[in-house]
Amino acid sequence: MLSGRLDRWLSPAPRGDRVGWIFQHDFAHRGLHSGTVPENSMAAFAAAMAGGHGIELDVQRSSDGQSVVFHDAALERLTGAHGAVNRRSAAQLAELRLMGTDEAIPTLRQVLAQVAGRVPILIEIKSRREGQVSGRCLAVRRVLEGYTGPHAVMSFDPRVARWFHRHSPHTVRGLVMSEDGNRTLAARAKRRLAMWSARPDFLACDVRDLPSRFVAAQRARGVPVASWTVRSADEAARVARYADAPIFEVGAAQD
Structure with missing residues (x-):
């Protein structure tokens, strides 16, 4: 098919030795968090x-300009403070506490020092489509310099993977995708265009999309597929059959 030939040309599959570690692990979504351990x-x-x-x-x-480990753009849900994360310095953010615990908002540098290559890390870079991504990507790249443990960056925004393809080609990069129930011809074309633009080494798909013809086609040509967020035994079984690595929350870890 033409689409398959274009996939191979515009978004080539990675070398196996570059991404093989992705197949060998499951990944705790935002760490192994719970009601008493913040994400x-x-x-976590x-x-x-x-x-x-x-x-x-x-x-x-x-x-x-520092990379801090936090999901939301705003502080309210997890800290009770008000305002945007990007309006405070890393030092100011470190003074806040997560979910009423003693846990603070860590920097990416602190997390990498803690992990020290013992387990692989998938780093999702948050972005806003109306904003630039270069500053966010550069901040992450600076922290990753010299880090030798298995790691990858990923984002819903194809500009992030494209930036790393151009400016940090040794960094494994992924594209996070969700079909969101939309499998029209226009939606399928949009997903492929995003992949061609990003040129990712792997995909991270919504578990609710599985099984997916698009995902199956990418796996068949050697592109690893992680799947999020796995929360049940049924979803874990689907990932085992239709993807390569689960990104799970407590209770759905793989044996």
């Missing part, structure tokens, strides 16, 4: 490592 916290990452799991985490950019 994206040092405690320590728990994931203790269980032998890889880590998926989220990165925002602080007002002073």
Whole structure:
């Protein structure tokens, strides 16, 4: 098919030795968090490592240009403070506490020092489509310099993977995707255009999309597919059959 030939030309599959570690792990979504252990916290990452799991985490950019590990653009849900993450410095963010615990908002540098290559890390870079991504990407690349443990960056925004393809080609990069129930011809074309633009080494798809003809086609040509967010045994079984690596929350870890 023409689409398959275009996939191979515009978004070539990666070398197996570059991405093989993705097939060998499951990944704790925002760390191994619970009602008493906040997501994206040092405690959640320590728990994931203790269980032998890889880590998926989220990165925002602080007002002073540092990469901080936090999912939301706003502070309210997780800290009770008000305002945007990018309006405060990394030091100011570190003074806040997550979900009323003693856990603070860590920087990506702190997390990498904690993990120290013991388990693989998937770093999701958050972006706003109306904004630039270069500053966020550059902040992450600076922290990753010299880090030798298995790691990858990924984003819903294809500009992020494209930036790393151009400016940090040794960094494994992924494109996060969701069909969101839309499998029209226009939606399928949009997803392929995003992939061709991003040139990712792997995909991270919504578990609710599985099984997917698009995902199957990419796996068949050697592109690894992680799947998020796995929360049940049924979803874990679907990922085992139709994808390569689960990104899971507590209770759905793979044996």
